[in-house]
Each structure stands twice: as C-alpha cells, then as structure tokens.
Amino acid sequence: MNFPARIDVHHHIVPPVWAETLASRGLDSGGWPIPAWSPRSAIAMLDRQGIATGVMSVTSPGVHLGDDAAARALARSVNEYGAEVVKDHPGRFGHFASIPLPDVDAAVAEAVHALDVLGADGVVLMSNAHGKYLGDADFEPLWAELDRRAANVFVHPAQPPMTLLPGTPAPLADYVFDTTRTALDMVLNGVMDRYRAVRVILSHGGGFLPYAAYRFSGLAPTVVNRERKADDILRDLKRFYFDTALSASPSALPSLLAFAEPGHILYGSDWPFAPQETGTYYNQFLETYPDFTPGQAAAVDRGNAEALFPRLAR
Template sequence: MDFPARIDVHHHIVPPVWAETLAARGLTSGGWAIPAWSPESAIAMMDQQGIATGVMSVTSPGVHLGDDADARDLARAVNEYGAEVVKDNPDRFGHFAGIPLPDIDAAMAEAVYALDVLGADGVVLMSNAHGKYLGDPDFEPLWAELDRRAANVFVHPAQPPMPLLPGTPAPLADYVFDTTRTALNMVLNGVMDRYRKVRVILSHGGGFLPYAAYRFTGLTSTVVDRNRNADDLLRDLKRFYFDTALSASPSALPALLAFAEPGHVLYGSDWPFAPQEAGTYYNHFLETYPDFTPGQAESIDRGNAEALFPRLAR
C-alpha cells in the first residue's frame, strides 16, 4: 500500500487510568496481559500497516468492573481521555465510547454524553455485561436511545460467565464463542429487527456466526415468535457488520465474504492486543487474496467504513 488509507475499526486504546485501575485490581483481558499504548506508538504502527485512522475502543473487561459508582467514574475518565486523543489528531483517530453496562441508567447517560458532547464516533459494548447478554430485555432502553441517534455500535467479546479453560486465555477461544452467542441472542430477542437504524459491528469476523448462520436459522423455528421465520432471522443476522481483525485468513475470509452483505466488512487490526506481526500476516493475505470482486478490497480497507463514519470520508 503506497500511503496510509485503511480505516481500522478495531483499534484498542489503553488509557492510563483504565490500565492503572485494572492493575490495582489484578485484572487482565481474559487472561491476556494489558499492553503499553500511546498515540505516538499507535501512529507509528498505523503508518507501517497502511492505516490512516484507528477508531479506538477499550477492550474487555470494559469499564464496569463490579461497582456501579466506580464504573460511572471510570467510563467518564476513559471517554474524556479518548476524546482528547481524537481532538489532538482528528484525522488519525476516532473513538468508540465505553459504556458502563449493566447499569442501564448510567449506560444511557454516558452514551448520550459521549455522542452529543464528546463527539464520539459510536459506542463499544462488551458481548456480555457480567453475564447479561446484549439481547437482554433490561437493555431495551439503551438500544432505543442508540437507535434514535442511528449510532455505530462496536461489539467486543468478553469472557463468558464460565471458568477459563486451563492454560487457555479467553481471546484464544472464548471470545469468538461469546461474540457469536451475543449476536444470536440479539437476533432471537428481536433487537436487530426493532432497532434498524443502529449499525452493529461484530469483532473478529463475527466469531463463527458466518460459518453457522444457516444452522441457526434452520433450527430456531420452535424457539422464536411464529410471526418470524427462518428468512426473517437470516435477514437480521445479515444486518451485522464485521471487522477483519484476526479473521483475514485462508479459511475465515471466504466464509465471511460469502455471508456478509455488500458493504458490511470493515478492516480491523486488534492492535496492540494483537501483535504487529499478526497485522502484517493478515494484511498480506488481504492484499494478495485472489477472489475479491472488483473494488471489494478497497471497500474493506476504507470505503465501507467511510459510509459509517462520514467525517472520515475523503
């Protein structure tokens, strides 16, 4: 790539207050160490990987670490830090605001503040909030608020409410499982049907949703409203957007492209939790993949994201 062009919708920020809070509580991201991050190191990585803009988000465990009051304070501090990074480098960074679910009142208040006051480009939700998945009826007011604003919603996986496999950090297996679990929960509970203005981006190629989508729709006729058939469920599953982070591989990318609607695949790096060497590998596969349709590679790199983030359009 001759010049930085990509829009990276899966770029993690590590605000000092967030990293310090996790360290003080002995927390990690599902057993994965919290890496160093700075705007300068991020820009250096982006220049090397052909990325023009990184849309930042905190990763699991998010901003709600168990106490509602602490979560409100941490969310505000994280989001104001991210907004300052964007203010200093508006062309190089965007910002998904952290939301303190499962505290629904605080989550709604922070979403409104982040979108309306801080100018966030969307919000990031963990795939489950202390065991409550994103299709939970308690979260309906938040979805309604986000739908009113036609907001971008980035769903990042969290550790599911079960023990880690011994010797297996959650990002290796549990994260792809939990992304798929929350996406199916949202569809079966009608979130994607009722709130059609929100644009929901699933991390890591949607977990294994593209691979298993037709299995889901073929087996759910006995557990959903009789007024919604398999075609309705498939339509709602196809409303999701997907990033390519750790998913532009010889087996995952063809399945993703076969399932996703046109315009619904976006570039993602997962840096700095995914090492730069991984980014080089997946970028090479994207750049040499032989079966893209005309213009598809450029759309994944940038064009599809420009439709979701008009301020970044060239």
C-alpha cells in the same frame, strides 16, 4: 492501495486511568495481559500497517468492574481521554465511547454525553455485561437511545460467564464464542429487528456466526420462536457488520465474504493486543487475496467504513 489508506475499526486504546484501575484490582483481559499504549506508538503502528485512522475502543473487561458508581466515573475518564487523543491528532484517530453496562441508566446517560458532547464516533459494548447478553430485555432503553441517534455500535467480546479452558486465555477461543453468542441473542430477542437505524459491528469476523448462520436460521424457528420464519432470522443476522481483525485467513475470509451483505466488512487490526507479526500476516493475506470482486478490497480497507463514519471520508 494508497499509503496510508485503511480505516481500522478495531484499534484498542489503553487509557492510563483504565490500566491503573485494572492493575490495582489484579485484572487483565480474560487472561491476556494489558499492553503498553501511547498515541505516538499507535501512530507508528498505523503508518507501518497502511492505516490512515484507528477508531479506538477499550477492550474487555470494559469499564464496569463491579461497582456502579466507580464504573460511571471510570467511563467518563476513559471517554474524556479518548476524546482528547482524537482532538490532538486530527484524522488519525476516531473513538468508540465506553459505557457502564449493566447499569442501564448510567449507560444511557454516558452514551448521550459521549455522542452529543464529546463527539464520539459510536459506542463500544462488551458482548456480555457480568453475564447479561446484549439481547436482554433490561437493555432496551439503551438500544432505543442508540437507535434514535442511528449510532455505530462496536461489539467486543468479553470473557463468558463460565470457567475457562485450563491454561487457555479467553481471547484464544472463548472470545469468538461469546461474540457469536451475543449476536444470536440479539437476533432471537428482536433487537436487530426493532432497532434498524443502529449499525452493529461484530469483532473478529463475527466469531463463527457467518459459518453457522444458516444453521441458526434454520433451527431457531422450530426450537426457539415458532412465530419467526427462517428468512426473517437470516435477514437480521445479515444486518450485522463485521471487522477482519484476526479473521482474514484462508478459511475465515471466504466464509465471511460469502455471508456478509455488500458494504458490511470493515478492516480491523486488534492492535496492540494482537502481535505485530500477526497483523502483518493478515494484511498480506488481504492484499494478495485473489477472489475479491472489483473494488471489494478497497471497500474493505476504507470505503465501507467511510459510509459509517462520514467525517473520515476523503
């Protein structure tokens, strides 16, 4: 691998206005503290981990903290900040814009502004918006708008609308559960079938979706929707893209490689929320994994992302 080469599609930005807003409300990310972040520290991490470009996104709880008007203002401030970071550091950063779901009208307007005016590389959606999952019929106008633009959509997990396990922050267990839950919701409600131009990236190897996909596709036609065949559901599950953040492990990576379509696995770090030593472990596993097919490792590191983000292609 030429250094630096990777495109990191799961790189978090911590805009000052967002961090200050969370702190003022006593909020964090599902029990996980909000770390410090700066363009300088981010670039230093990119260089250490062999990453050419980090595509930035705000993590859970996103920008809608309960008030529609405040969410609209926070989304615009966060997105303008991200666009400036990209502008100031050409080639080192990309940007997924935050949008204020569940306020659908505002979410559509902010997505259009971010993509058309700010030049965002896509949008980031939390896996649920105050308990409403991404297959909800109310979100159809947003999916239709994103589909018209063939947009990249990065789905990041959020705390599910239920009590956490005692003493267990949401990122430890519930985030992988909520990613799987919203992906299945999107498929069973036809989002992935109706909007085929949109490219949806699931965090953390898709939660446990690759491991359980054949269970979902086999059971769903008999207990949920008898009009859809198992092959149709499996096809839509395979339309997702997946990042490797916290998922390039001896058990998860083989399952992901066995399930994902060619070109659908992308490198992800989850920095700065994932500890540096954790990122080093997963990178070493990716770099020494013996069962990649010829060219597959380079595609995961960079080539597959270049297809989704042509402006980052060399």
